[in-house]
Amino acid sequence: MRLPAESQLTTEQKEICFAPSNGTTLVVGPPGSGKTVVAHFRAQRLRNRREQVRLLMFNHVLRRYTGDAETFLKWIGGWWREATGRGFPRASVEQDGSYRTVWDFRGALKAVKDLDRTRFVEKGHWGHAILDEAQDFERDAHRLLSVMQKVVFAEESVPPSLMILADENQRITDSNSTIKEIKEAHILAKDDCYSLTQNYRNTREIAQLARHFYVGTLSGTPELPTSRGDKPVLLQTDDINHAVERIATYARLNSQQEIGVLVYQERTRRRLFNRLKSRLGGDGVRVQTYRSKERELADTLQFDEPGVTVLCFASSKGLEFDSVYLPELQTLPVGADQNDLTRMRLYVMCSRARSRLTLMLSQGDGQAPVMDLLPIDADFLEEEL
């Protein structure tokens, strides 16, 4: 993670950077508003004080990206065992006709009243926990942390603290939490809440295009940044090999850049990775990938280093790259019942780009349905033939 420059911080980011570290603080903001940056900043500041800090992420790639974080589920399992001497409660849920085991936060909440409080206070103090992408944690997980903090540690002179960073517009599934649910779970007052409204990551041109795909909810439409950049480009490619050729040429010319290649389908990710690896391996350009079924791969990812990273869109949340390519966009599902979700996905993918964004379509003879979702205004998107 890059540390923020004091001279570049917005007023609202400064307010959070200098916020007291006790109690619970909620930071709500759209993609690129600097939530992960302020989380990293706070963690660094507390570590400078030699205080115990846990930076907790939902997804593996983001954990790797921040460098010093751990995933929420891994942490909470270990923490619960340390504090209670038992394993975290599990439950079986039916999904698509089969059963799978999940973390049972509701069960954990019920178990709290029977816990050995003395042991819990002695061994369960987590110090300072920072939860990034907290909308991805289910509401009972938030309630559990809140109960711990406000009930179990209520009489302690220094109870554990929480900083929660969330953007409900980036929720992927229904089991994620809304901002309202997070506020209720943690019983937050107005003074505990901060909003980041300004886009800090993208250029104005990229944010304008991302805004076209925005499906607004409580966290509000992000303000357009003042920082300028080149206009995003829509490139019609002949096929996937043409896309690979263009990305490879750009990567060779811009060997200092972090380049993200984000796709919708797992199959496309694999094909692009293999071809880019073969095309660029000999040039010394690092090409890496990750898929959720091979979590150990996340530990091999290198961020803040030049190279090409090929990911499915779901793994790209919270990440940012100097340049982003979105190849094979014709694979995105389009239809009345899917358009909002597809727009949200496009919003997440577009907003990963710091300074350069290229959309790519291999649509053959006919027009790909996804074209209907793209802006027709040439001020937003420059079409390159």
Next chain:
Amino acid sequence: MTHEQGPTIDLFEAPGATASGGPEDRSLILSSNWSIGALLARGCLVPPSWGEATDLDFFDEKWKDRLPLAAGRVPAGWSQAVREGRRNAFPILIVVHGASTSSDVVRLSDVDRLVFADEEELALLLESPFSDIDLGALALPLVVQPELFQGRAVEPTRATDTVVPRPGGLRRADSIAAVRATLPRVVTGVMSWSSYLERAWDVVGEESCATGDWFGHCLRGAASRVGRADADTLADELMARAADLMVAKYPISGGWPALEVLEVLVESLLQDGLPSEEVEILRQWKEMTEAVMRGTGSLPELGDERGIEYRAITYLLMRGGDVSQVLESDALADGAALRVGEEVRAAAAILAALRTGLRALPTNLKFPLETDATVVRRWMGALGDSVAADLGLISKRPRVSVEESEVGERSVVIDGQRVFEMPRARVEVDATFQALCDRFDWECSPRLSGEVVATVALGTELVFVASRSDGRIRVTAVVEVLDLARRTAGGEWPTPKARRLTKDQLSRMLEVNGEVERQGRIGLSPARSAVVYLVPLSISAEDPAEAVLHAIDEVNREAADLKSHVKP
């Protein structure tokens, strides 16, 4: 107008003030965690009217034209206004040395200590990790003295002798100061360090620039002196226009629309009504650069052989106008990488520094390497003073020069005092040459001169020249024939006169160089303070070891033979 030696302006009589000259009489300037950044990151703090918004009404409106200055203590109302201005804003007092302050500027070189109202606020600032501020490295005294925030409120009076801020003046001064800060870091094996550094610190005196003096034309543009009347060639004017654009139109806070920057730069030159051949040069360059940026072109030529100005701007555009990215290496594994000349890189870095400005420049670029806090403060103090001088807020401009020692180490000297040693030139070691050295266990190292040298034996070196795609490496074998700097019998170094060669020796050397059969030639090496025998060789890492060692032995044998020719 200067206030450097002016009287302290007492805005009120502080309760509990002691006799004149005591610590309680010290001048205080109220700042905050919102506004202190400029002092710590740039070395000087000026009022908001210069364009430095603090985002706190107390400063931006009530104290717009000058700094809130007091003596002994500040009124409690001031601190309260700061706290109420923003969430988590808190006041910080800047205590300056005696009477050496003004309400127009406070310089790091004048700061005695920073005072906080409580320990928590001190910790919040001290432990905050910013990329452009390193409070720890500056090692300013930081103290908690809540009583200094509890003075009696008075109605502030306006200063009458305030320098009127010039539009864009602070931005320009900040940009030029970034060049001063970056120069010791800009890698060069070929350019004149001393002259560039000294010229940057004395930029006011820059009157005219010679043709091809890209650095001079860059400073000219940074000072907003653009126009073809000041430039003999298109390249000279291109550099000046690019520098002006970096300062005035494309600061780091505004983002980097690279294609637009290129378009605007070319358009501004075309407006001068150029001759058709220059229009064609610009068109070709723009077309090539645009293709590179769009990712459709081939690797551009960015060596120092020609067109440094054009190549530097292409490189700057490719690297996002970012000074850190410009300074990083472009070497890729197979040797097919972008090869960037040191001067091209330096010119691009200076343009990027102009765009960044001193305040936003990361501390790892603006602080001297491996030096203690006293040095960092001295350097940052001088940089801050240079900004204040450029703004006309002080009259005494720091004098900065470079001193070179006998062994080639260069030090930055500020107002006659050596402050720090310049970082050694960074030279990339060619991978094939490195592999050859590893094979024979030769020590291989880059030198300040920019040469990469393998030490084969005492007095015998291989200087890397180039590597070819077929794996062969061109080197120059250098063997010392006569040491011109040998200590005298008395243990003293010889005087410069004693190092001189006689006419007789020189003529004998020239005779040797006239021998057609000889594979090498004799020469003088100032860096080695020696007469040397130089032989070009072509070696491959694949050559049998015996063949490589035999070639070097042959050179040594010839050199030994030549010693008799040049000995006194």
